Amino acid sequence: MKDYYSIAKTSNFKSLVEQGLMMKQEASDFSGIGKDKTLVIIFFSPSLRTRISTHKAGLKLGMHVISMNAGDGYQMEFDLGSIMNGNTAEHIKEAAKVLSQFGDMIAIRAFPGLQSKEDDLKDQVLKGFIKYATVPIINLESCLHHPLQGLADAITIEGNKKTAKPKVVLSWAPHPKALPLAVPISFAQAMNAMDYDFVVTHPQGHELPPELVGDLNIEYDQRKAFENADFVYAKSWSSTQYYGIPNPDLSWIVDAEKMAFTNNGKFMHCLPIRRNVVASDSVLDSENALIYEQAGNRVFAAQSVLHSLIEHS
Numbered sequence: 001m002k003d004y005y006s007i008a009k010t011s012n013f014k015s016l017v018e019q020g021l022m023m024k025q026e027a028s029d030f031s032g033i034g035k036d037k038t039l040v041i042i043f044f045s046p047s048l049r050t051r052i053s054t055h056k057a058g059l060k061l062g063m064h065v066i067s068m069n070a071g072d073g074y075q076m077e078f079d080l081g082s083i084m085n086g087n088t089a090e091h092i093k094e095a096a097k098v099l100s101q102f103g104d105m106i107a108i109r110a111f112p113g114l115q116s117k118e119d120d121l122k123d124q125v126l127k128g129f130i131k132y133a134t135v136p137i138i139n140l141e142s143c144l145h146h147p148l149q150g151l152a153d154a155i156t157i158e159g160n161k162k163t164a165k166p167k168v169v170l171s172w173a174p175h176p177k178a179l180p181l182a183v184p185i186s187f188a189q190a191m192n193a194m195d196y197d198f199v200v201t202h203p204q205g206h207e208l209p210p211e212l213v214g215d216l217n218i219e220y221d222q223r224k225a226f227e228n229a230d231f232v233y234a235k236s237w238s239s240t241q242y243y244g245i246p247n248p249d250l251s252w253i254v255d256a257e258k259m260a261f262t263n264n265g266k267f268m269h270c271l272p273i274r275r276n277v278v279a280s281d282s283v284l285d286s287e288n289a290l291i292y293e294q295a296g297n298r299v300f301a302a303q304s305v306l307h308s309l310i311e312h313s
């Protein structure tokens with residue numbers, strides 16, 4: 001594994017899940033693994049969980065960790081051949097090559113603009129860093145992928161499942177803003193890799209890009225999708241038909257009435273969550289909600305990926 005960009009491009013995904021679970025269960029000291037290695041983290045977009053959990057994972061492996069908000073640096077140019085006489089002061093080519101001398105690996109978060117689907121599908125910040133850096137790149141959520149979240153989600157389901165092949169439902173949820181496709185794409189890729197009984201439910205027009213998620217089992221009737229589900233994963237994402245236009249249709253909220261169709265199902269969400277829009281307080285505060293354990297598992301997901309990248313470097 002050279003970079004950790006997407007779950008579909010990660011051939012050893014199942015072993016990353018197993019390693020994450022092992023690192024969670026064993027009280028061993030892993031601080032020798034990353035000794036004398038430096039992890040550089042750059043944020044072009046906000047974060048709470050990713051920022052702290054990735055930093056903590058680096059520290060637990062004995063790494064030096066340096067993080068920076070990209071907004072504190074120079075405005076970056078991503079287009080090749082551009083005449084830089086406007087607002088952008090530093091080309092990604094220089095930034096990636098310079099940061100590669102400071103870090104043994106570079107982790108980057110860069111959300112989509114949600115203005116142009118064509119632009120966002122290029123995922124140019126992450127792909128540019130992968131192209132120009134000379135060290136491994138870790139995707140901390142780009143336009144298209146959030147693979148550390150997908151890994152933490154798989155770790156969470158593996159740790160809580162009661163049958164070998166649980167029924168897992170990804171349910172689109174309403175939101176006042178249009179949100180990225182990264183979390184549902186990575187979740188779908190994770191579920192495809194794990195061979196669960198995976199069903200997706202969303203309104204017409206919110207279809208995820210088939211070239212990234214494959215041939216999904218889509219059920220447009222949300223209550224029917226929830227029948228006998230062992231896990232319900234709620235997430236809002238932009239319409240792909242009317243890209244960037246919010247869909248606040250509250251009839252898709254996950255509430256106790258809908259969860260009653262499940263097999264005493266567990267509720268998951270990557271957080272942050274808009275309470276009583278995406279899911280009701282009764283669902284979020286129920287004992288079947290796994291949201292805090294799921295967020296906690298982000299540390300073990302990051303440890304597993306950092307370990308694997310160090311091992312293969």
Ligand SMILES: NCCC[C@H](NC(=O)CCC(=O)O)C(=O)O
Pocket residue numbers: 141146177179180181182183236270271272274
């Ligand atoms: N990394 C977890 C989710 C990040 C982002 N959500 C957000 O930006 C929510 C912002 C808000 O609720 O206003 C997303 O959906 O991809």
Ligand SMILES: NC(=O)OP(=O)(O)O
Pocket residue numbers: 046047048049050051141149270271272
């Ligand atoms: N789930 C997640 O990635 O959270 P942050 O956006 O707070 O990092």
